[in-house]
Amino acid sequence: xxxxxxxxxxxxxxxxxxxxVAPKPRGVAIPIAKRSSxxxxxxxxxxxxxxxxxxxTVNKHRANLINLEKNAGTQAxxxxxxxxxxxxxxxxxxxxxxxxxxxxxxxxxxAGTVSIGTPAQDFLIDFDTGSSDLWVPSSxxxxxxxxxxxxxxxxxxxxxxxxxxxFSIQYGDGSTVSGPxxxxxxxxxGISVDNQYMSAVTTLSSSFSNDPIDGLLGxxxxxxxxxxxxxxxxxxxxxxxxxxxxxxFKLASSGSELYLGGTNNxxxxxxxxxxxxxxxxxxxxxxxxxxxxxxxxxxDNFETIIDSGTTxxxxxxxxxxxxxxxxxxxxxxxxxxxxxYYPCDSPPxxxxxxxxxxxxxxxxxxxxxxxxxxxxxxIGALLGQDIGLGDNVWxxxxxxxxxxxxxxxxxxxxxxxATLS
Numbered sequence: 001x002x003x004x005x006x007x008x009x010x011x012x013x014x015x016x017x018x019x020x021v022a023p024k025p026r027g028v029a030i031p032i033a034k035r036s037s038x039x040x041x042x043x044x045x046x047x048x049x050x051x052x053x054x055x056x057t058v059n060k061h062r063a064n065l066i067n068l069e070k071n072a073g074t075q076a077x078x079x080x081x082x083x084x085x086x087x088x089x090x091x092x093x094x095x096x097x098x099x100x101x102x103x104x105x106x107x108x109x110x111a112g113t114v115s116i117g118t119p120a121q122d123f124l125i126d127f128d129t130g131s132s133d134l135w136v137p138s139s140x141x142x143x144x145x146x147x148x149x150x151x152x153x154x155x156x157x158x159x160x161x162x163x164x165x166x167f168s169i170q171y172g173d174g175s176t177v178s179g180p181x182x183x184x185x186x187x188x189x190g191i192s193v194d195n196q197y198m199s200a201v202t203t204l205s206s207s208f209s210n211d212p213i214d215g216l217l218g219x220x221x222x223x224x225x226x227x228x229x230x231x232x233x234x235x236x237x238x239x240x241x242x243x244x245x246x247x248x249f250k251l252a253s254s255g256s257e258l259y260l261g262g263t264n265n266x267x268x269x270x271x272x273x274x275x276x277x278x279x280x281x282x283x284x285x286x287x288x289x290x291x292x293x294x295x296x297x298x299x300d301n302f303e304t305i306i307d308s309g310t311t312x313x314x315x316x317x318x319x320x321x322x323x324x325x326x327x328x329x330x331x332x333x334x335x336x337x338x339x340x341y342y343p344c345d346s347p348p349x350x351x352x353x354x355x356x357x358x359x360x361x362x363x364x365x366x367x368x369x370x371x372x373x374x375x376x377x378x379i380g381a382l383l384g385q386d387i388g389l390g391d392n393v394w395x396x397x398x399x400x401x402x403x404x405x406x407x408x409x410x411x412x413x414x415x416x417x418a419t420l421s
């Protein structure tokens with residue numbers, strides 16, 4: 001994971017005004033750390049790290065579908081969507097994951113400080129548009145995984161309240177994140193809400209052993225909440241803690257930021273191109289997408305979930321095979337993982353479109369590294385995987401989001417893209 005030195009601070013962005021009365025902040029700007037490359041130091045791709053990210057993604061969305069079934073029933077599932085068996089890591093990776101000296105420097109999340117309770121207890125939290133719950137470790141967690149984390153002490157907060165029920169997510173190494181349910185005051189960069197549902201987990205998956213983050217804050221819709229309650233930002237909208245029901249992400253090599261309560265127009269040029277979201281599954285999900293190679297649609301008319309908590313991009317195996325067939329010199333590298341290569345010296349012009357502008361993915365963001373040093377074959381950041389989200393659903397993570405400014409609007413029920421400044 002990223003080093004402690006790379007952890008970030010939270011700042012408040014105030015809207016300038018000549019009025020003698022200070023206006024309500026338009027939004028807050030949260031600087032967030034760059035997600036590092038998954039390639040090895042020599043430029044080759046790291047198959048084990050990519051596999052870990054894929055398994056984590058598969059199991060996260062498996063849990064989302066379990067939550068969706070509980071909250072809305074299977075009628076909310078897309079055609080072909082199903083709750084897959086728990087994806088498990090190979091034994092050699094499970095062993096490595098428990099070793100304290102494992103190099104996880106390249107597996108960074110987009111994280112910032114969140115304060116919980118009265119008086120405030122601070123946590124480093126991963127901001128995730130692909131889930132809908134807030135959880136942090138509890139002071140009751142005594143496992144070695146929790147030993148390096150900040151822990152929430154409900155008894156030390158005058159605004160904490162215990163609720164019935166429990167929270168639980170299972171991971172591919174057989175471990176879980178689970179615990180009781182509380183409500184408390186939660187603040188992010190000055191945006192404060194009361195009685196926010198959360199879990200102070202008493203068991204923490206070993207997959208977080210080498211991860212500097214303490215917990216996670218989901219930014220998707222309530223339909224996939226394991227807690228069955230409003231996520232933090234929805235609560236902020238309901239309690240009028242933000243002046244706009246929208247937030248924006250810039251995920252880039254420098255100056256990355258999450259902006260809550262609007263968008264930061266200093267970080268993008270031109271207007272934002274919005275597209276309606278079908279939120280029935282709980283995701284930021286857009287229809288009518290096309291995947292382009294060299295300006296031509298290789299695959300079209302599919303759905304896309306925009307997910308800041310996923311590193312790579314995934315599509316149904318047959319569709320991804322069709323996509324790479326449009327790239328000259330490409331080929332299948334590992335059929336079990338849905339990995340494909342292309343010629344490093346002639347990278348493809350790859351883009352996604354939803355009927356407006358073509359949003360291009362740079363070679364730096366598409367290239368996961370050479371298959372081996374000197375091979376001249378580079379692994380693409382789009383993998384063919386059946387995650388269970390539906391026959392025609394693709395998952396676009398940071399490999400896509402790092403190329404655009406992305407706005408997530410509850411007010412418009414839409415996702416928008418703009419050109420980075």
